[in-house]
Amino acid sequence: xxxxxxxxxxxxxxxxxxxxxxxxxxxxxxxxxxxxxxxxxxxxxxxxxxxxxxxxxxxxxxxxxxxxxxxxxxxxxxxxxxxxxxxxxxxxxxxxxxxxxxxxxxxxxxxxxxxxxxxxxxxxxxxxxxxxxxxxx
Numbered sequence: 848x849x850x851x852x853x854x855x856x857x858x859x860x861x862x863x864x865x866x867x868x869x870x871x872x873x874x875x876x877x878x879x880x881x882x883x884x885x886x887x888x889x890x891x892x893x894x895x896x897x898x899x900x901x902x903x904x905x906x907x908x909x910x911x912x913x914x915x916x917x918x919x920x921x922x923x924x925x926x927x928x929x930x931x932x933x934x935x936x937x938x939x940x941x942x943x944x945x946x947x948x949x950x951x952x953x954x955x956x957x958x959x960x961x962x963x964x965x966x967x968x969x970x971x972x973x974x975x976x977x978x979x980x981x982x983x984x
Contacts, residue, residue, distance in 0.1 A: 872898040880904065887933065893926020900930040907934035915940050922946040 863870035876898040877884045883904060888897045895903075907917055917935050922928050922944045932942045 869896065869898070872896075876901040883930070883933065887926070887929045891926045891929045892924045894923060895926045895930075900927065903927055903930045904934040907931055907940065908938055910938070917942045919944045920947065 859870075873896055877888070880901050883901065884897055888900065917931050917940050919928055919931060919942065923946070925944075928942065928944045931944075935942045
């Protein structure tokens with residue numbers, strides 16, 4: 848089933864009338880990166896809106912880390928991976944994507960001895976998909 852642009856969905860516009868901020872952010876992101884939206888935002892399926900995709904894109908380009916790797920855990924259908932990989936190619940970095948269909952492994956004291964919680968800085972937001980999407984993806 849080909850991906851249909853969510854902005855042509857009437858439910859998007861009804862939601863934009865009740866809460867205009869996400870719609871404004873998406874339009875601002877489209878104006879800022881029109882080619883990125885045309886090549887990725889309309890062709891790849893996923894749970895991200897274009898605003899969050901451009902945040903990922905800009906964060907990879909502005910990253911001052913010496914590490915040549917960008918790691919993504921939880922790929923789903925690959926929309927965020929597409930944004931990350933385009934930015935990584937421009938920045939001379941590599942993207943390593945992992946999909947754990949069975950969930951995260953249990954913490955092992957032998958394998959995780961050198962791991963420090965202070966060395967990782969993450970912000971997480973839970974996104975729930977419909978069961979049909981998970982079965983198909």
